[in-house]
Amino acid sequence: MKGRMALKKHRLFYILMIIILALAGLNARLFWIQVAASGDWTEHGVDLVQNSVIQRAQGIVLDSGRGDFYDRDGIPLTGKEQTVLVVFPVHASSPEQTRMDDTNIARTLQVPVEQWRAFSTGLKEPQIWTTGDKPVNINEAQAKQIEALRLPQLAVTKLKQHYGDTVLASQVIGYIGQNPERITRQFTDQFHRGELQLTSKIGGAGLEKTLEPWLQGIGPESLSLFTDGRKRPLPGLDARWMSPHNGYYPLKVITTLDASIQSKVEQAMRKLQVKEGAVVVTDASNGDVIAMASRPDFHPEHVDLLHGTWSNRALKAAAPGSIFKTVTAAAALEEHVTEPGEMFRCDGELGKYGLTCWNKQGHGLISLEEAYAESCNIVFARLAERLDGAKLQEYAHKLGLGTQIGWTGPFLQEEQWTTWDAEEKGQVFAASTPQQDGGVKAQTSIGQRDVLVTPLQAANMVVTLLHGGKVASPRIVSEMRFRNDRLMEKLEAKSLDGLPSGISKATSGLLLEWMTDVVQYGTGAALQSADWKVAGKSGTAQVGAKSGEERVNQWFIGYGPVAEPRYAVAVLVQNVPDGTKNTSIPLFREVMDVLAQAEQSGRKAQ
Structure with missing residues (x-):
């Protein structure tokens, strides 16, 4: 019995010795890979601390x-993805092999050998093959040729850059x-x-x-x-x-954006050399934003925090000028202080308020409809005299002004959430402004003094009229999807909550008709040459002096085509010298022509 126990102990001892020797051999192999094979020997032995993790991934x-x-x-x-060449800092077995590899690679990439060597020599970490600091797109033929070279330092793969050029x-x-x-x-x-x-x-x-x-x-x-x-x-x-x-x-x-329309709207702004301003194109059926462009130009990889080119001017409130006469007209009609067909006299000024009309000679005897079409300041100041100041603010809210209107709602267990960043509310009166003062009301009625409106609000006001006074809450995001395209969350189109009940369908319809008059014989007559029959309202707002020169905001808002409205558009050209040729109207026409052509292309595709 004792002999058997001794035999078992000896066997166990031999097994343990075998395991120890095997582990020692493995350690020796790892030592050779990590240290000896690397050739990194010190003068007085091996620096084990420095070289213990030489085997690594680049x-x-x-x-x-x-x-x-x-x-x-x-x-x-x-x-967006593109096919690129990744180059690893791998050393060839000999200088001759390096020269041969360089020649083959340069021939495949169709560049001088010197250019390739200038890029590849001395690489300390993996790099993407670039020219002029931009990744080079590798075509299918080049990819096959590179693969045939079987060089470990090269890999053709996909690169996804978050922001493109x-x-x-x-x-x-x-x-x-x-x-x-x-x-x-x-x-x-x-x-x-x-x-x-x-x-x-x-x-x-x-x-x-x-x-x-x-x-x-x-x-x-x-x-x-x-x-x-x-x-x-x-x-x-x-x-x-x-x-x-x-x-x-x-x-x-x-x-909700349409990439093709967005691109062409931005091209139109460049064509007309708009330095400051915004364009908003919305779907007339629900207020969805189809295009939203802002100037000055901005690229997400070149952020100028000092000058704020990243700021979205479509969401920033600006003095609206005469497009606000739409609110004044709605308030006067709904409150029954006037009626269609009423006649007014414009002599070019309203002395007691120091107010003048853009037509210095005056319009003479003019109807309310004509005053809207020709944007007569005096008539709308007269209407404001008949209105309580609070009513101007109330009807602005009924049309979606003076409040944030971007889509907000429950989302992924959040109580309240919005996709809009830094959307401004705008205003009708400043907090300390005496709303009942006659001069204040006169200036407010034509969109001056304290009044501020965002281009998004202005476009959405047109959508509101097209929906009989019902204010939409514009979306910019419609869905969130997982990588495999499975739906995560849908943001349903909806109306704006928390506003006083809107204006009547009758008043909405009347104002839309007046917008057609603006183009037929008023301040928007230049739009008669548009591809579609369009309607809208112009506006010019004094915004003070800059560098000793008076500046204005130029607006045009409207919809098209008139027979079957598909889009509502707001255009703002901002801070231009007073007296400069109006750019907002030709820009509005360019945008509407883009939309007309897109609709025509869509019908052909069907």
Whole structure:
């Protein structure tokens, strides 16, 4: 019995010795790979601390994992992919091999060898092949030729840049950037869990900011190559994708924008050299924003915080001038202080208020309808005398002015949530303004003094009239979808809550008819040449002096086609020298022609 026990002990001892020797052999092999094979010997032995992790992966991020934006037809507005060449800092076995590889690569890329060597020599980390600081798109033929070279330092793959060279609706989308203070304040939990660092980029404006919690994603996708300490690829370990492998993230944000229309609206603003201003195109059926453009130009990768080019002027309140006469007319008609057909006299000024008409000679005897079409200041000041100041404010609210109108509602268990960033409310009267003062009412009635309106509100006011006084709450986002296109959340179109009951259908219809008169014989007569029959209202607002020169805002709002309204549009050309040729009317015509052509193309496609 004792002999058997001794035998078992000896066997156990031998087994343990075999295991120890095997582990020692494995350690020796790892030592050779990590240290000896690297050739990194010190003069007095091996620096084990420095070289203990020589075997490493060289990686490059090709997709940040952040969610992207799409237009209403699924066309990407951010995150467009392109095929690129990733170059790893891998050393060839000999100088002769390096020269041969360089020649073959340069021939494939169709560039001089010197240009390739200037890029590739001395690389310390993986880089994308670029010319002029821009990634070069690799075509299918080049990709096949590069693959045939079988060079471990090259990998053809997809790159998804969040922002391309040009970004449509850039102020709507906004930008991402570092904001340590906001990370610790707003995203405390993610910060403590290590999901966000102080250096992480988060949304700084626009949809990027308002949708930040959903756009963050769950991690980047990268391409890595495993090498030893001398930057030689390890056999059997090719370039590999590192990815969270999640079918649900990053999310897709489906906007209401039409990429083609948006692009052409922006082109129209460039064509007419609009330096400051905005254009808003809305769907007449529900108020959805089809296009929203703001100037000055802005690119999300070049943020000028000092001059604020990232600010979306379509959401910023500006002096509206005579487009506000629509509110004054609605209030006067609804309160029965006038009626269609009433005649007024305009002598060009209203001395007791120091108010003048743009027509210095005066319009003479003029009807209410004609006064709207020809934008007579004196007639609307006379109407304001008959109205309580509070009524002007009340009817402005009934038409969706003086309040935030962008879509707001419950979303993913949140009590109240909106897609709109920094939308301003605008105003009719400032807090300290005496609303009953005759001069105040006269100036207010023509959209001057304290009155401020956003282009979004102005376009939506036209939609309100087209819906018989019912105020829509415009959407800019319609859906949130998972990566696999499964619906996450739908933001339904809806009316604006919390407003006093709107104006009557009869008054709405009458004002729409008067808008056709503006184009038929009034201040918008130049629009008779548009591809569609359109209607609208002009406005010019004094905004004070800049550099010693008086400045004005030029507006035009309206709809088209008149027979079957499809779109409501607001155009603002801002801070132009007084007396400058009106740009808002030709810009409105350009935009309406874009819409008419889009409708025509759509019918042909069907």
